[in-house]
Amino acid sequence: MKAERVVIDTNVLISAALSAQSPPQQVVFHVLAHRQLVFSSATFAELETRLWRPKFDRYISPEARRSLLHDLKAVAIWEELPAEPLTTYSRDPDDDKFIHTALTGQAAWLVSGDKDLLDVPPIDGLRILSPAQALDEWNAAAQKD
Secondary structure, eight states: OOOOEEEEOHHHHHHHHHSTTSHHHHHHHHHHHHSEEEEEHHHHHHHHHHHTOGGGTTTSOHHHHHHHHHHHHHHSEEEOOOSSOOOOOSSSGGGHHHHHHHHHTTOSEEEOOOHHHHTSOOBTTBEEEOHHHHHHHHHHHHHHO
C-alpha cells in the first residue's frame, strides 16, 4: 500500500524542532515513520529562511538546524509548482503555497497551526488540520486497523 502524502506547514516543523514531545513533534515523527512528507521549493525555502532567524538562536544550534534541513530535504518527496497564476484559497495568499504543494503532490493532508489555512473552506481530496486534529484522526484510524 502506498503511504499517504502529507504537507507540513513551516510553523509546525519549527515547533517540532523546538518542543520535544509536543503535538507538532509527534506529527513530524508520525509522518516520517508512516507517511510521505512533501515539499516544494517554495515551502522549503520558507522553512529554511524562518529557521535561521536569530530569535531561534537560543533554542536550536546552527548544527541542529543544518542537520534538520538536510534530513528533511533528503526524505521528502519534491513537487514543483506550476508557473501559471494559481488559485487563491487563503486570506493570506502567502500561505497558498502549502495548499498548492499539497494539491500538486496529491497529498491527502496539510498540517498547520496557521488559522488562515485552518479556516480555508473544504478542498476536495485535501484535509487541512491542526497537529492535534491530525494526531487524533491518525490514532483513531490506527485503532480501527
